[in-house]
Amino acid sequence: MYTVFQPKQIIIGENSLKKLGESAKKRKITNLLVVIDHFLTLSPLDYDDKIKEILKQEHIDVTFFSDYRGEPSLQHLRAALTIANKETITGIAAVGGGSAIDIAKAAALFYKNPQMDWDAIPKQESLDRLPLIAVPTTAGTGSEATKVMVITDTEKGIKMNPGHSDLIPDTAILDSALTSSLPKNFTAYTGIDALTHAIEAFVSTKANIATDQYALTAIQIAGRSLPVVYQDGMNMKAREEMLLASSYAGIAFSNASTNLAHAAGRALGARFHIPHGLSVAILLPLVMRFGLQASPERYAQIAVALGADASKDVYELAEQSIEIIENYCDEFQIWKDALKYIHLKELENNIDLLAQDALEGNGILTNRIVPTKSDIRKLFLDLIEKLKKKKVIKQV
Incomplete structure (x- = not known):
């Protein structure tokens, strides 16, 4: 006997980012935190403005977090959670590479479980977390479909990579237009x-x-x-x-x-x-x-x-x-x-x-x-x- 875990929904196609609002509404999200790679917010890409317009059509409020560079760390996670708690968000989306998706996974979990120990994550029967949407901008990590997240503790110099089926995003949006600028x-x-x-x-x-x-x-x-x-x-x-x-x-x-x-x-x-x-x-x-x-x-x-x-x-x-x-x-x-x-x-x-x-x-x-x-x-x-x-x- 075996069990296979995967996202509940995968949306595929050029310009499918337009489905972000519809997907968020389906998950009953009214205030969305979007973890987004910083370069995607710069001209001429301006994906933050595009996302605002998409979510506005579904009357969903949005806050962006892009203050991270390199591999995701506990510092990045804390910064994302600070914004999430301040804005009382009801769901999280990641638009970016593996780092954005890992931060989003961790933030969705620790928003609901601030005291949870990292070692305890794989041992839980189920995990309570915020609704989670992943929009990858690279075709490589597959993080939008996995149960694993990787967060670095820079003080200890270790990478924590707990896995749990409930860390798999609810929806993965695969928009080829978002990968076209990849070198x-x-x-x-x-x-x-x-x-x-x-x-x-x-x-x-x-x-x-x-x-x-x-x-x-x-x-x-x-x-x-x-x-x-x-x-x-x-x-x-x-x-x-x-x-x-x-x-x-x-x-x-x-x-x-x-x-x-x-x-x-x-x-x-x-x-x-x-x-x-x-x-x-x-x-x-x-x-x-x-x-x-x-x-x-x-x-x-x-x-x-x-x-x-x-x-x-x-x-x-x-x-x-x-x-x-x-x-x-x-x-x-x-x-x-x-x-x-x-x-x-x-x-x-x-x-x-x-x-x-x-x-x-x-x-x-x-x-x-x-x-x-x-x-x-x-x-x-x-x-x-x-x-x-x-x-x-x-x-x-």
């Missing part, structure tokens, strides 16, 4: 992050028949749409498909878990301040190589979903799944961009710390092969060798 490099980073979510969910030991369908569909959609949108950011059909792939991947990994690529990628990103999608992308083919022998049949299905010829031998297809991802990393300048952030000697000097950080992260135990510290050290050593080769090619 080419971040289109690639977030797109491969979504692809990694789906691949890891599919090979997770917690995978089931339902998460498999979401994961494989996400892989198939991303495989055909990401190369298109990378070359043409104004292709709205491809943008829309990537948002759908990201949400499907979010549902898949929220229920089946991510694995080693995310555990190691989070560690690498935190130490070297690398964008999350980029840190995951450079590790994904290496992690796939590590797990290949444990489930060649699953990796073969991944290759087919990515467009490989299904008539080939299983082991040949399994190998091809890695080749396809490595080709993406070449095509999307992933290795080149990684070298902008990573000093190889510094990476080499921090391998033990990185391996320990990864080992303590979520997703280790759901890997088909549960890695040891030695395995993760080798993973980072392999990454160094890979980057050295790419650096030489770049210089030549």
Whole structure:
């Protein structure tokens, strides 16, 4: 027996942001706090003004919170809650990337439960929270469809990422117009992050028949749409498909878990301040190589979903799944961009710390092969060798 959790409602389509007022009214929201990425409020985007007009039609009051930068922290959460309490809000919406959605999730919960301990969140049978709407502006995190939120305690230097099915937003609005301004490099980073979510969910030991369908569909959609949108950011059909792939991947990994690529990628990103999608992308083919022998049949299905010829031998297809991802990393300048952030000697000097950080992260135990510290050290050593080769090619 298994249970799959997902948003109650997903609205998809270009300019579907216009449904925000209708969605808020359906949730009986009369005073909405909108957590919004600051750049979206600037000219010529002016999404705060657009949202005001949309909500005005439904007679819904609105307050905006955009005073956050980088990864979401307890300070950001406290600032959002201060505004929420002052305005006596009745619902929360997030319009932005993963940070906006994580802050909104946390604010919706702690508005109703100010004394709740973070460690207690996953242990609750149910959570009382404000109605919650998520409008992602990147096709990558899938946070609009997941039960997880990530908030950093900067004083302790730790990331808290409790999960609970009641943290899944009530409504996810997938508006491709909101992703059209995403730069080419971040289109690639977030797109491969979504692809990694789906691949890891599919090979997770917690995978089931339902998460498999979401994961494989996400892989198939991303495989055909990401190369298109990378070359043409104004292709709205491809943008829309990537948002759908990201949400499907979010549902898949929220229920089946991510694995080693995310555990190691989070560690690498935190130490070297690398964008999350980029840190995951450079590790994904290496992690796939590590797990290949444990489930060649699953990796073969991944290759087919990515467009490989299904008539080939299983082991040949399994190998091809890695080749396809490595080709993406070449095509999307992933290795080149990684070298902008990573000093190889510094990476080499921090391998033990990185391996320990990864080992303590979520997703280790759901890997088909549960890695040891030695395995993760080798993973980072392999990454160094890979980057050295790419650096030489770049210089030549």
